[in-house]
Amino acid sequence: xxxxxxxxxxxxxxxxxxxxxxxxxxxxxxxxxxxxxxxxxxxxxxxxxxxxxxxxxxxxxxxxxxxxxxxxxxxxxxxxxxxxxxxxxxxxxxxxxxxxxxx
Numbered sequence: 001x002x003x004x005x006x007x008x009x010x011x012x013x014x015x016x017x018x019x020x021x022x023x024x025x026x027x028x029x030x031x032x033x034x035x036x037x038x039x040x041x042x043x044x045x046x047x048x049x050x051x052x053x054x055x056x057x058x059x060x061x062x063x064x065x066x067x068x069x070x071x072x073x074x075x076x077x078x079x080x081x082x083x084x085x086x087x088x089x090x091x092x093x094x095x096x097x098x099x100x101x102x103x
Contacts (some may be wrong), residue, residue, distance in 0.1 A: 046072055048085070049089065
């Protein structure tokens with residue numbers, strides 16, 4: 001194999017990798033189906049756990065949720081702490097549990 005041919009293969013590989021990387025990053029942009037609002041593959045793009053969309057999160061598959069939490073682990077977060085922060089950010093509903101109330 002000549003050095004020119006080898007360099008051509010390396011250039012093709014780098015171009016394919018750059019295309020794949022840009023496609024993955026585009027999937028994490030706002031309006032995507034990621035409940036985490038960002039690309040879970042890159043650690044610098046994870047939002048704070050309290051900024052995760054609860055509706056999108058509930059509509060996600062379990063595997064998607066695990067990938068998202070893995071992004072937090074990759075960014076240096078403790079997975080359980082990030083999940084707790086997310087759950088604490090959810091609205092709490094209260095009101096009469098039994099009995100009557102006046103209108």
